Amino acid sequence: MADSDTFIPALHTPSALLPIARHRDALLYTIETNPVTILIGPTGSGKTTQLPQYLEQAGWCSDGKIIAVTQATATTIATRVAAETGTSLGQKVGYSIRFEDVTSAATKIKFLTDGLLLREALVDPLLSRYSVIMVDEAHERSLSSDVLLGILKKIRKKRPKLRIVVSSATLQAEEFLRFFAGDDAGDDQATGSIGRIVSIEGRAFPVDIHYLSEPCEEYLERAVQTVFDIHASEPEGDILIFLPGRDDIETAIEKIVDHIPSLSAKADKLLPLPLYAGLMTEQQLYVFEPAPEATRKVICATNIAEASVTIAGITHVIDPGYVKLRVYNPTTGIDTLTPTPISRASATQRAGRAGRTKPGKCYRLYTEAAYTHTMPETTVPDIQRSDLAPLVLQLKALGIDNLARFDFLSPPPAELLVRALELLYALGALDDYAKLTKPLGTRVAELGIEPMLAKALLSSPDFGCVNEMLSIAAMLQASGQGSGVWFSHDNKTAEEKARRFFAVEEGDHLTLLNVYQAFVTKGKQEAKWCQKHYLNFKTLSRAVRIRNQLRRALERFGIVVTDPAADVGVLKAGGLPIQTRILRSLTSGFFPHAARMQADGTFRAVGGQSGKGSRGEDGGGGAAMVMHAHPSSLMFNRKAEWVVFGEVVEMRGKVYIREVSRVERGWLGELGGGYYSIR
DNA sequence: GCCTGGACA
Known part of the structure; x- marks a missing residue:
């Protein structure tokens, strides 16, 4: 890259x-x-x-x-x-x-x-x-x-x-x-x-590495101070700071801006710029433009600048030594996103960014002893810290049934494989012999979307909501990886208002459907309309293409995809309202991700049996994890009782659920394939 | 009271 x-x-x-x-x-x-x-x-x-x-x-x-x-x-x-x-x-x-x-x-x-x-x-x-x-x-x-x-x-x-x-x-x-x-x-x-x-040798220039003599506690403070030290004593050339996430980037930029008035009037100017995946494209492009006359760019970036994106003209790198790492816990099923010390390989890569156009300098905000003795040589590979359900599906689809004997470059911990097998079994994608079931398992594998979502989509014909689930699945797949459906914006009230405009009482999934339908109907597939509603045009366009791909896959399976039904809310003759049918279809895939709201508005996971004997309705007797609706969810500060959700992420010690929708208690027992003992 | 980064007939 x-x-x-x-x-x-x-x-x-x-x-x-x-x-x-x-x-x-x-x-x-x-x-x-x-x-x-x-x-x-x-x-x-x-x-x-x-x-x-x-x-x-x-x-x-x-x-x-x-x-x-x-x-x-x-x-x-x-x-x-x-x-x-x-x-x-x-x-x-x-x-x-x-x-x-x-x-x-x-x-x-x-x-x-x-x-x-x-x-x-x-x-x-x-x-x-x-x-x-x-x-x-x-x-x-x-x-x-x-x-x-x-x-x-x-x-x-x-x-x-x-x-x-x-x-x-x-x-x-x-x-x-x-x-x-x-x-x-x-x-x-x-x-x-x-x-x-x-x-073979590269074309890079030498980079001088500087360490701290004492460890520092406030890396953000220290990074900003280093910017001004560099600016005061070093010849021209732009600065790149590696920060773990968006809020650090925003804080750093504020701090730099606050200090700028202290520069002498004759000194060159400083231009701090953010760079992270979630930025709108136009904002991302600023970092690639040459700085104006007598101005030094200070790019505050996430790990995106470590390998994915190269910026010309960087001569100074400031490396606080942290990255946010996603780690999946197979016991709890929770992803954690935590600032973690980087590896030496990563530190080397970061330093190298200063030597692309001429000799450069790298300021490591840690000691040489920490580098040599405490930082790991390389980062733990994805395969040892991810939910492996998609990988298991893929290997099974390739005919590799005995995963224990597959030659992994780095074998994943057994618990990760076991957890993945349990989930796929609960969904009915694997049988008692851990082979892909036909047709469900092979279809889940072929769809190539996350297994719970694939199950929900493949169940949708039973509930008469294929069209709607296709749109929801496409929206869920298209978002993520920094490119959300909505842009976050400085103007929080305007952003909230924009979200409320599409909000649907039943939860995030139907809200996404609502956004999708608004996007594709009334000839609104345009960037201007998106901008007005704080929607990400790229994400929505991607959703349209993903939906087409998924629809073709369903057609290959012989599932009839009829023309889109009329507006959400129309009753199907003699049947349930479309909203209910969609939520039931969702439940048939996401039942392993069920939770119940408590009086204080937090959620507790509903424990499933996953082959270990049935548990009760509130987490199997043990102290269930306290979970919060993610602030980006519609269920943030709203009432609900039973819900299903898309993902759980722990950040700063708090556990958040995202993509949350209301369901009924009885559906979990009815549609959960024996996963729950509740009726 | 908020998501590091890639990507899939």
Whole structure:
């Protein structure tokens, strides 16, 4: 990802001058003679853009096979490589991402996301179209790239001619090689014959690292002070501060603004700017614009600036040493989002951001002793701290039934796998032998949305609300990852008013449906209308596309999707109101996420049995966790009794539920498939 | 009284 340089075409170097050019022949020889090549190539080495071209020139596509490169920014890289080869995009060089397949019969080099390549393995288990598969930035250890490596290791045994290239940071290269080599009973001798590690130099400038001599308690205060110290004594060049989240960013900016009047009138100006995923696009673009004359930019960013987004002109990095990490607790089923000390690998990556255009400096707001002795070498990979239900589904769909024997790069804790299996069993997606049920389990896997939501959607024909559930599912899938349905705004009252405009008494799901229907009807699919209502145009457009994809999937399953029913609120002849039918359909998927409101307005989870004997209605006798409706939920300071919810997140010691809707107590027993003993 | 970051026929 670091190679993408998305917003700074001026930095592109003629390809012949890139460091990798020197290694061309050696690299091709290594790949020719080794099934697996681990490529250590830092930012700016040209590995992602050049290596696929070398391979193509060397004849790796001559027998009709093609080269795959998995990359998070497939679009950008493909565009650049197509330009370099002087061909138009989708011809020799193409890309494939979720909603766009820009490839053709002529395509020889295909950039795609690792998730998509995994999807292809469902249809073509040996990925036989490809002669070389390059897994780029594998050290980032995303769920899907970890699974992909496991699958590739299996495939390699059946396809000796396949070549695998794994690009990695220095720290993890040995681990990747050991993984591919360590076959039967950890045979270290095999390492040499399976693969090689090749290292190419980057194009980065040196970065001076400064540590604190004493640990500091107020990193925010200290970061702001450091900004002004730099500004007073260092030559021109922009500053990048890594902060854990949005509120820290906003506070930091306020503090900087407060201090600005203390600068002398003759001094250069300071321009603090925020950068995080939830910002509106236009606001995000400010950080890429050159600062005005005699002004120094101070970019206060989340981890988005560590690898995903590159900003030109940064010469000073301030690193307080924290990141917000999502960790799933398999015992409680709760995700926690906590500021956590970063790893040394992460610290190195952050420092490197100061040396992209000229020599730079990095100020670490921790001691060298902390760096050496207390910070972990690498971050715990996703696979060891996530809800694994989606992963289990995917592996089962690929025919890997014995998860205990699957070759994981880093095996997940058993509790995580057990929890995932229990949930999928409760939903009816797995049978007593932990095999995918037919048709439900295979369909849940194929939909590729989170399992509870998939179950709710697949149940919707029984309740006569397929159309509505399609829209709700699309809205839920489209939001998240920083891009919410609504924008948060400085003007809180206006924001609240905008939310209330679409509010539906029954809860967040019907409210989302309401927003979706308003967006697509009355010809309102436009940015202006969204702006007026504080809605995120990008998220809603995405929802429309996701809905189409889901609808096509349902049609493949033979589920009839009729034309959208009339407005919400219309009674179906002789049946229940549409709202009730939707809520019942939701309950049939989200029953494991049920809660009851207490007199004080907080919620308690309703304990399910999940194979361990039935529990009562209020959490099985134990002290149930106190949960709060998330402030973004409609149920925040509203009355309800029984509810289902989408997710639970713990932040700052408080547990929040999001996407909350009212249900009836009896439905949990009726639709919960025996999960609850309540009637 | 609020969500780190990616992504899926």
